[in-house]
Amino acid sequence: MQVAQFFDPTLLAKYNTSGPRYTSYPTALEFNSDFSVADFEHAIESSANRALSLYIHIPFCHSLCYYCGCNKIVTRHRHKADDYLVYLAKEISKKAPLFSDYKVSQLHLGGGTPSFLTSMQLGQLVNLLKQSFHFADDVEMGIEMDPREIAIDYANDLATLGFNRMSIGVQDVDERVQEAINRRQSTEFISDLVARAKHVGFKSVNVDLIYGLPFQTAETFGNTLKSVKAMDVDRISLFSYAHLPARFAAQRKLKDEWLPSVDEKLALMRQAVEYLTNHGYDFIGMDHFAKVDDELAIAQRAGKLHRNFQGYTTNGHCDLLGLGVSSISAVGNCYSQNQKELNAYYQGIDACGSAVEKGLTMSPDDAVRHDVIKALMCNMRVDKADIESKHQINFDEYFSEELSDLATFIADGLVILRDAEVVVTAKARLLIRNICMTFDTYMKKHINKQRFSRVI
Numbered sequence: 001m002q003v004a005q006f007f008d009p010t011l012l013a014k015y016n017t018s019g020p021r022y023t024s025y026p027t028a029l030e031f032n033s034d035f036s037v038a039d040f041e042h043a044i045e046s047s048a049n050r051a052l053s054l055y056i057h058i059p060f061c062h063s064l065c066y067y068c069g070c071n072k073i074v075t076r077h078r079h080k081a082d083d084y085l086v087y088l089a090k091e092i093s094k095k096a097p098l099f100s101d102y103k104v105s106q107l108h109l110g111g112g113t114p115s116f117l118t119s120m121q122l123g124q125l126v127n128l129l130k131q132s133f134h135f136a137d138d139v140e141m142g143i144e145m146d147p148r149e150i151a152i153d154y155a156n157d158l159a160t161l162g163f164n165r166m167s168i169g170v171q172d173v174d175e176r177v178q179e180a181i182n183r184r185q186s187t188e189f190i191s192d193l194v195a196r197a198k199h200v201g202f203k204s205v206n207v208d209l210i211y212g213l214p215f216q217t218a219e220t221f222g223n224t225l226k227s228v229k230a231m232d233v234d235r236i237s238l239f240s241y242a243h244l245p246a247r248f249a250a251q252r253k254l255k256d257e258w259l260p261s262v263d264e265k266l267a268l269m270r271q272a273v274e275y276l277t278n279h280g281y282d283f284i285g286m287d288h289f290a291k292v293d294d295e296l297a298i299a300q301r302a303g304k305l306h307r308n309f310q311g312y313t314t315n316g317h318c319d320l321l322g323l324g325v326s327s328i329s330a331v332g333n334c335y336s337q338n339q340k341e342l343n344a345y346y347q348g349i350d351a352c353g354s355a356v357e358k359g360l361t362m363s364p365d366d367a368v369r370h371d372v373i374k375a376l377m378c379n380m381r382v383d384k385a386d387i388e389s390k391h392q393i394n395f396d397e398y399f400s401e402e403l404s405d406l407a408t409f410i411a412d413g414l415v416i417l418r419d420a421e422v423v424v425t426a427k428a429r430l431l432i433r434n435i436c437m438t439f440d441t442y443m444k445k446h447i448n449k450q451r452f453s454r455v456i
């Protein structure tokens with residue numbers, strides 16, 4: 001892979017603006033409080049899907065990482081999770097009957113920190129889910145892990161419960177970086193955990209890394225990359241640290257002068273792409289890496305990548321039911337999101353078994369743009385005939401304005417327009433969000449409002 005093609009400094013400087021990550025279209029900013037439980041139930045009835053992906057949000061964390069922008073509750077009290085599980089059980093009993101003719105092909109526990117739950121608490125939750133929904137025999141069961149507060153045998157307990165995918169938050173192995181972000185952890189333990197997970201039958205282990213953190217240098221980040229490579233993990237997610245101290249109070253602990261400059265940050269990213277693609281990983285989408293024989297890498301080569309709220313996936317034909325505080329569902333032509341504050345979530349569940357705060361039913365225009373943006377994000381091309389036959393439109397007429405707005409990208413060699421397709425070139429791999437924004441009808445109202453992270 002010619003990594004240099006992704007890193008044209010002039011183009012990256014020109015297009016390094018803020019933009020959505022497009023884990024959904026329309027983005028969550030467009031969800032509104034008019035959305036009702038009846039809208040959600042109608043979406044289930046009219047959905048063509050009968051495969052289900054379950055997402056369970058566990059909001060608790062043992063301690064605060066200063067870079068974090070997630071929805072979480074920092075506490076040392078494990079009994080808070082017992083209360084939470086009671087409410088999750090109520091929500092499950094209300095929602096599961098609506099999905100009685102669905103089969104669960106994927107379960108993902110995210111957070112916060114799902115590994116905040118003890119093995120026993122996790123067992124209760126998984127057993128309840130298995131009793132309440134129909135699980136496929138080959139279900140993918142994944143969990144996000146914080147490697148600081150667990151014993152190595154936790155991996156065995158997870159395997160016994162049926163988990164076969166694990167994602168571990170590593171971020172950076174350097175002590176000074178860890179100290180600054182308030183996340184001290186043992187690389188040796190993480191390495192042992194990966195080995196144990198493989199030994200007990202996990203099919204896939206992912207680690208998360210972040211570039212752009214305080215005190216990261218080419219040397220320290222090089223050590224992080226080497227450590228992760230030595231663990232022989234299947235997938236790596238490489239996230240850009242988005243410094244938004246006005247939005248996330250904890251980030252105010254990270255002084256501006258500790259952070260790498262824009263150029264240094266870009267160099268760290270380039271270093272990671274070069275190192276990982278030279279050591280057996282394919283570069284997936286904008287921010288993932290997978291071993292060349294991993295199904296994610298195979299799907300990308302075949303043009304069959306999909307994207308959901310957890311990032312890139314091979315599992316594209318599922319409705320998504322999110323359970324727990326702040327979780328998002330995507331069912332048929334609608335999105336809905338639960339209350340983001342724990343007390344509001346509890347009140348909603350007590351009142352009617354549902355804590356939906358807002359959502360959106362896609363208009364026909366949303367649905368067309370959703371498919372175009374998804375095709376661009378996942379496969380870097382749009383087949384006009386696919387969109388035309390699915391949505392009964394003439395692509396060139398429908399998007400005449402957007403196609404002329406692509407002129408600058410075309411002039412810069414980032415996009416090629418053909419009779420049958422819109423193709424994004426390799427030079428635009430890191431700028432794909434900019435190209436998607438052209439097709440985002442809501443973008444104009446957000447311009448200059450700093451509501452999104454920077455593209456790089």
Ligand code: SF4
Nearest residue numbers: 061064065068070112
């Ligand atoms: S990074 Fe993860 S463990 Fe740290 S505070 Fe955020 S959600 Fe919790």
